[in-house]
Amino acid sequence: MTPPHYWLVKSEPDVFSFDDLVAARKKGTHWDGVRNYAARNHLRAMKAGDLVLFYHSSVIPSAVVGVAEVSREAYPDHTALDASHPHFDPKSKPDNPSWYMVDLRAVEPLERPVTLDEIKKTKGLEQMALVRLGRLSVQPVTKSEYDIVRKLAKAKRPQ
């Protein structure tokens, strides 16, 4: 594996927005609650220092709004082990956890949000998991896709 790798995570800004991550700047946050195996596998593949596109879902317009970095690599998601927690999963055991989380820290907001609509229309981004596998909440992003999104954010809004 040749660092850094690039990723994208989704969050509903009503629940946890990029601004919330910025507000927690020093400390960052536990990216907990992921309960999907494909997403879990991506979490476990993250390395400290990997860059993460932060995407706001379920808002209009949904868009990539910022960049975060992995500040701590995957470790067991304790909310899955806590029976009183809404994310509790009885199948996850302390000695063999099913679910993992990483810590994320804000790096910088994008110059402007890059919307899903724009991503769909941009050459080179057609293969993004965001477009092809709509529901995946943690996804790998290629360097070229990452670079294109950063470039879009620096360019003027289309039309």
Add this chain to the structure above:
DNA sequence: GCCAACGTTGGC
């Protein structure tokens, strides 16, 4: 709020 896509569960 609707509904398509798709992951998960459970009956067989």
Add this chain to the structure above:
DNA sequence: GCCAACGTTGGC
């Protein structure tokens, strides 16, 4: 191990 039913995500 198949597949129908069900639940959830997330765009619109």
